[in-house]
Amino acid sequence: MRTPAVAFALLIVLGQTTCSFGTNIARGGQVTQSSLYGNAVPERAIDGNHASIWSAGSCTHTQNDHKPWWRLDLLKMYKINTVTITNRKDCCHQRLNGAEIRIGNSLNDNGNANPRCAVISSIGAGTSETFVCNGMEGRYINIVIPGRKEYLTLCEVEVTGQPSGTNIANIARGGQVTQSSLYGNAVPERAIDGNHASMWSAGSCTHTQNDHKPWWRLDLLEIYKINTVTITNRKDCCHQRLDGAEIRIGNSLNDNGNANPRCAVISSIGAGTSETFVCNGMEGRYINIVIPGRKEYLTLCEVEVTGQPSGTKIANIARGGQVTQSSLYGNAVPERAIDGNHASMWSAGSCTHTQNDHKPWWRLDLLEIYKINTVTITNRKDCCHQRLDGAEIRIGNSLNDNGNANPRCAVISSIGAGTSETFVCNGMEGRYINIVIPGRKEYLTLCEVEVTGQPSGTKIANIARGGQVTQSSLYGNAVPERAIDGNHASMWSAGSCTHTQNDHKPWWRLDLLEIYKINTVTITNRKDCCHQRLDGAEIRIGNSLNDNGNANPRCAVISSIGAGTSETFVCNGMEGRYINIVIPGRKEYLTLCEVEVSGTESDDLPEYSCN
Incomplete structure (x- = not known):
């Protein structure tokens, strides 16, 4: 006579069985399904009633969905031994043919992307079939019919297994939190302290002031696919304050993160109770809980989050940029702050350093x-960390005052020796990020600067395109307009480069038609021949046409531009209507394949002479 254990082992070998052993752990779970037909709620499949006649009212039923599904949340991770399914008897038992049982911890595709335990070939009308899952680990068990439109009906689902010993990690615990304001000492950290106490007197609930659109934000510090967000509400008072709150998830800090995509709207959470909201693998670094549209206090007694790293790193957009600083101490070049090396000892050679400048800056x-979104700064460890006290982070599109006149994101009160501090800039738009110490002589040292954000969708306007151009002479048909035609082709045969005769002091002039503060001038040189002709050329900017505009103030001298390459020259907000490129002091041909200019309109009006 076989023992139950031996019989069960044989059934495992066969891959399925018609009996099950052990406690039915499905009974304590929470269930949902893809849609609802009538009142055939998903809870019917775990009510303990095996009745399989539709009229008995114990079978679930979805609409005629594409890929209908039913999901059981066991609320913690189990090693699943068996899943037993009872099919409908009076009608349509073949609908379950081809359904799949999926088990895992992800809610991507509503949980249907988890690993597969079994494919249901068929289950007889009104019968029960047991599928062996060999200890597969998971919190979620899905039954899904892939690949076709169908009704999904389940008359009972029973599950056996044992806790896996692996806890479902609450990833909120390792995050950083902030909120719109502070009521008393009810700091935002209280919502991730692991304490579910929901009485105000227990000191474990957050609380804002009576804000318009109050919010609380969790920064997970990397991007996750979020499965669930569980919120515990206050018990002793005012639980209805959370009614209408939204859960927002994403990577942007625009509107303090409240503009990110919405996972759920909280209709209500009972006094002192916890409610779990399923976010289906939404990706994000930030999780916000916000009450939109009214003045309210926001109180959270605990917030728990489950999910897994998305595999998408938060890009440090500083790494691809170009840097400069007010001066150079030794060989401590500005590039050291974006080399990816957080070493903060001077001897490691990874920190920038200026001279003892008045108002030193790095850009x-x-x-x-x-x-x-954020700017993270790592300070020097071995010496002088207080030098950064009072520094400002400035962000914008202007190079006036070397970029230091752009809007301010933050003032650095202090950063500890050898530590990193993150400053939130809330979606401020800009091409340039400056760190500047205003108001005193100081050395500026930065050991690393990291920046997160996303392209704004606003292109940097090339204001040259709307101007009028002329040059000292014309070689063939290589007209001056070629340098502002938007075509960077640098081969002469392409017909997109200007060309003068072999002039003494040849020049090319752009008339912007009004006065601009010029940020940058970018020049593309010829590739196939003679790129050295531009060596020593000057960029002049101003409002005068004396000497054809070549007497205006100088922005830069071009030492050299490689064959077929583009070089950008920073003009720091020099004002002018005219931009000249001139080769002084010798006879030469002047060839320009493209000239691009960025800047902003000046408040000054052009001066016109009536002589």
């Missing part, structure tokens, strides 16, 4: 406009 050019 990052992102090369396009971004909405900036």
Whole structure:
């Protein structure tokens, strides 16, 4: 006579069985399904009633969905031994043919992307079939009919297994939190302290002021696919304050993160109770709980989050930028702050350093406009960390005052020796990020600067395109307009490069038609021949046409531009209507394959002479 254990082992070998052993752990779970037909709620499948006649009212039923599904949440991870399914008797038992049993911890595709335990070939009308899952681990058990439109009906689902010993990690615990304001000492950290106490007197609930659109934000510090967000509400008072709150998830800090995609709207959470909201693998670094549209207090007694790293790293957009600083101490070049090395000892050779300047500064050019979420700064460890006290982070598109006149994101009160501090800039738009110490003489040292954000969708306007151009002479048909035609082709045969005769002091002039503060001038040189002709050329900017505009103030001298390459020259907000490129002091041909200019309109009006 076989023992139950031996019989069960044989059934495992066969892959399925018609009996099950052990406690039915499905009974304590929570269930949902893809849609609802009448009142055939998903709870019917775990009510303990095996009745399989539709009229008995114990079978679930979805609409005629594409890929209908039913999901059981066991609320913690189990090693699943068996899943037993009872099919409908009076009608349509073949609908379950081809259904799959999926088990895992992800809610991607509503849980249907988890590993597969079994494919149901068929279950007889009104019968029960047991499928062996060999200890597969998971919190979620899905039954899904893939690949076709169908009704899904389940008259009972029973599950056996044992806790896996692996807890479902609450990823909120390792995050950083903030909120719109502070009521008393009810700091935002209270919502992730692991304490579910929901009485105000217990000191474990957050609380804002009576804000318009109050919010609380969790920063997970990397991007996750979020499965669930569980919120515990206050018990002793005012639980209805959370009614209408929204859960927002994403990677942007625009509107303090409240503009990210919405996972759920909280209709209500009972006094002192916890409610779990399923976010189906939404990706994000930030999780916000916000009450939109009214003035309210926001109180959270606990917030728990489950999910898994998305595999998508939070890009440090500083790494692709160009940097400069007010001066150079030794060989401590500005590039050291974006080399990816957080070493904070001076001897490691990874920290920048200026001279003892009045108002020293360091500037990052992102090369396009971004909405900036955060700027993280690592300070020097071995000496002088207080030098950064009072420094400012400035973000914008202007190079006036070397970029230091752009809007301010933050003032650095202090950063500990050798530590990193993150400053939230709430989606401020800009191409340039400056760190500047205003108001005193100081050395500026930065051991690393990291920036997160996303392209703003606003292109950096090339204001040259709307101007009028002329040059000292014309070689063939290589007209001056070629340099502002938007075509970077640098081979002469392409017909997109200007060309003068072999003039003494040849020049090319752009008339912007009004006065601009010029940020940058970018020049593309010829590739196939003679790129050295531009060596020593000057960029002149101003409002005068004396000497054809070549007597205006100088922005830069071009030492050299490689064959077929583009070089950007920073003009720091020089004002002018005219931009000249001139080769002084010798006879030469002047060839320009493209000239691009960025800047902003000046408040000054052009001066016109009537002589």
